[in-house]
Amino acid sequence: MAPLGAVRARLPRTAPAPRRPQPRLCLLFELAAVAAWIAVIALTVTGAAVDAAHHHTAPSHAAHAAHAAHAVPGPGVFGGLAIWALMCVAMMLPAALPALAHVGANSLRRRRQRAMAGFAAVYLAVWTGYGALLLALAPLWSRLPGDAVLACALALASGWQLTVHKRRALRDCHRSSPLPLSGLRALAGTGRFGLRHGGACLRSCWALMLVMAVAGGGPGMLGWMAALTGIVTAERFARTPRRSASLAAAALAGAALAVALRPALS
Template sequence: MGPAGAARARPPRTVHAPRRPRPRLCLLYELAAVAAWITVIALTVTGAVHGARPQAPAPAGEAPHHHTAPSHAAHAVPGAGVVGGLAMWALMCVAMMLPAALPALAHVGANSLRRRRQRAMAGFAAVYLAMWTGYGALLLALAPLWSRLPADAVLACALALAAGWQRTVHKRRALRDCHRSSPLPAGGLRALAGTGRFGLRHGGACLRSCWALMLVMAVAGGGPGMLGWMAALTAIVTTERFARTPRRSANLAAAALAAAALAVALTPALT
């Protein structure tokens, strides 16, 4: 066959239509987490987040206690009391815990009909954050138990508890459950119920996995130091959720938390 025949036998080139970029299903929630971080930083810089609970008046002739354990969860917003403290806790949960829920949110969005996708994702996020807010309310009620104890001792104990929890079989099971998805009905009331159940299941697994880490936040106090603990604990939570080997990440976090507990415990003796 000559060159002309070969040219005629060559199949025509196929021109592929450009692929439409897939929408970022979780963009709104990513922005919400960033906005929560900006708000917490702004409240801290402006002094709206205080590092200690209001103290009872000291008896006459007795110096006030300056080393009681802080609790920004209880009095994060001056004058706002319990409501303000719980609002601040919810804001921190959006900043710290919402990034770890992004894969689950993407699963909800990808398995929902387009017309109800945003509603389903919002319902899942509401259930998930409501569970963490309820945990904050529990810590708020328990705060008087440690509010007048030495701050360094309380924080060191919370860090040691978190380090120990990281090494338990219960932590491993909870972390495994955090990585599980759930089949979701496409539409109707069954879809609404399925999204709610998935939010409860995923939120419960996340709460079982990270309750000790968030307990550290409840006793760490306010001020610039709070931002450091927030960043460190958010890094631990997010790494465990996105790592290919979550168990290894949990073990590394346990070592880091144990070292932090030792450093905090030794700080009073070195100063």
């Protein structure tokens, strides 16, 4: 009788079944965010956005946009909203990727991309509406010293990071929602989820985007965009969002102090 070890040695080895690669559900939206960043950088480097702001056509700064809208109705308003929407795609769409993945994973394959596009449209519409509100309110600060306005906005954002309302909004940003699979109920469910998630994100990040609205154009705008996008994305993907919010509050407070002291140090 052959030893047990020899019998085991003669048994054929079964190759492990190859794993089926999981599709990147959000690839198109990731590419959209990258394209928006490239567009904003191109507009800033070429000076097109800044020139447009001075000519009341496509402002890159909310204050310039509102002043343009006050002086020349029509193109200035729509141009300002277009630039704001582009910035929202670049800055806020990455934070919505987990929610987009939830929509894609819980939708039928034949309507998956349509459902994700519908969610993204509603989500970005919430932020576009906030941009329209900022354009309307911008005359309140457009004539004040830019450094003072930016320092106040940074201080406000820092304080908001530490409030209970911020924590509740962050918690709501991490919540999912059951989605119907087909028919009008699926369309309505996706829209409700986009509205709910966009509202939670707006409650969480409205002060950060206010900083973006008063930060001004030029290369400095890109720096603020990158910093604020990092804060928003870190809060959304962090395992402990509350800690990320506290660290962001400290960074924003330091930035507010630096901006407030800049005129005295220059």
